[in-house]
Amino acid sequence: MNEKTVTSEILSVLGAMELFRGKDRDELTEWLGPAPFEGGAECEPIMIGAGQRIIEQESFGNSFYILIRGTVAVTLMPEGRLLATLTPGNFFGEMTLISGLPRSANVTAVTPCCLIEVPRRAFELWMRKPGAFRDTMDRVYIERGLANHLMMIPELAAIEPQLLRDVVKKARLRIYSKDETIVQEGDDGDSLFLIRDGYVRVVKNMAGGERRTVAYLKDGAYFGESALLRAERRSASVFAMGKVEVIQVMKEDFFALVNRNERIADHLVRIDQKRQEAEQASAGSTTRLGFVGEVVERGLVKATSALVIHLNACTRCGNCVDACAELHDGISRLTRHGMLFEAPSRAPQSAPEPFLVATSCMHCLDPECMIGCPTGAITRDVNGEVVIQDSCIGCGNCARRCPYGNISMADALPQAELEKQRTGTPTIGGYLKFWRTPENEPMMHEIEKNNQKAVVQRIAVKCDLCRDYNYNHGCVHNCPYSAIERTDAETFLDALRSGQ
């Protein structure tokens, strides 16, 4: 935004907000000012017509919105329950930017609206500075996060809103890092935990001193109710498997909820019984949580679009890599190395099915690569694709942060060189792929080596799901043996379970 677009209406609305407490008009104009570099993401005023959807539930986004004029409704699908009606001076969309999770509700314009769309990069910069903005955002994140999460639990839908608000006020949001202990076996049970984001591992001490993982729980699940209902000590330890956000409901608040609603009590007792039975069965079994456990442990479960190669069908012809390189200016965004898994076979008595999760962006649910990009070049669109924009300056931060090595740094060659690569005269050896050797393989770095004058800039490259080709994934479309697949972890696991 420039000085012309920052109107007095915007400044007066922002000035009255708690977020910008203590900021004068000049400071606000500076905050909303243009990006510090050309092409960078910046705040923009947007106009929305009545009835138009601003945020789609379950979509991903890179923006936070401040309402300047008009009214918007926040509703929860599928039943379209109205959660809130927001008026000028309110804000929304911060939950996805902080947690990395998909949008938790729909936001629709009730009347024509004027909003300020704040891009992720600007939002992160504001959050870094201590002050009213960060403090308010932290408080609102916890309150809204708790309220949204509790309202999504069917058993709590019938509870009085006042009681729920009381629980929300008293509950605590706790954030754990990888391998941190959330609950220790044998400790007193003083609270119930609801997982808001991430995965946890439930570990139990078995007879003979063996420590066995008995379950993996993910967001939406809860634990710790058993010790409360039975007035016992904790029967298992719970560890965070990455960054985990949990909501801790203390014992007295838990019983306040349970005593007021019989449905919740019945439900919890039923769940507790089932869990006890499952744990007993697991304790008696000699098998472990093999494949599913491995998928969770190695991070595949975070994938929204993993590149899976079925090794028993892959002839290693290399068409997938060649196609990817051909579609992306000679630089392949996938390599046929990565995580090897052995899935239980669909047919009984037969060998497990090996597959490879190739080194190619998985478009994680909670992408670590997006944290701290100095230019905001790495973003996520509404469908969840993590994309690198042209504003990448090649700092390599995202490549270092990606835990799976799925982002690489490559030489961005001048357009003329790329054109030469595309239109160069093919050799006979190059035409006949079966005769391909490192000598006749078209390699970008070779061109670069032969042209020392070329100005080479390093940029981050990763799989973009072939956006420029209408999402017809080059690797999948060019596998002659249908051995390659793009899928999310849950769909893939379901497919294996159902034997499709």
Next chain:
Amino acid sequence: MKVAPIKASRSRFSASWMRSGRIDYLWQTFAVLSVAGLSWLYFSMYGQLPPDRNRVLVLAFGCAGTILAVLAASLSVRKRLAYQGVGKLSAWLNAHIYIGIVSAFAILYHSGFRMGSPVPAILLSFYWFTIVSGVMGLWLSRKVPPLLTAIEENPAIIEDLLSVRAECLRGMLELAAGGSAKFSALVKDSLLPQTASWKRMGRFYRNRTTFAEEISAFQKEQEWALGWLAAPEHRAYQRAGEYALRVNKMNAELLLHRVMRGWLTIHITTTAAMFGFAALHIFSVLYY
């Protein structure tokens, strides 16, 4: 001012392998019906018609076979177009296989089960060689990947295998050069031949074992050599043995990769030769 864009798509998903069974089934149905139709035409009409109409029928079989063969061969053009909106390569491969089968029957009926003069005889030989090599390729594409998966530790491309093999070989020879004369001789006479041993490569294929599963048995086999060496050289000999077995395993993997590439070379070469002779045959028929 801009309006917030909202779109929704399943762009992150691309499920092809789950549906491949159904597509196979459709192609199989097409092939069976086409072959049945061609066979009915040939056995019910050939020889029953007047000579001039008989000749038209034979020519029709020839034309159909040639057109189908050209269509089947268009797979190689599709391979050159990474993605230009022309369908999945797996669908093209299915078309290639089943159209190829139908064309084989059309050409067979065109030939009337006779070899004829030299040009058609050579053409037919190449044609059948192409068909057989195609069937062979289909068989290899089903058999080689599981075997390769069983013996490799991580999928690797041929260039990687070549460079790692060279490194291992260099490592083994450096160890030999740095040791005593006896050590060096043992590495060269006992371990070096093992790197290219067909028998040992056969063990990888037969037992479907990886390097980690084979190494202890290999070290046991080589224990006799330790008696000839001084104790400080025992570990170096074992390391040289690890290199030797690793090179052998890579040779086993490379052989499978080369079988796949070699088969394709043969298939494409015979196809090219077949089309050359087909052109000659068509020209000679039209000329005379």
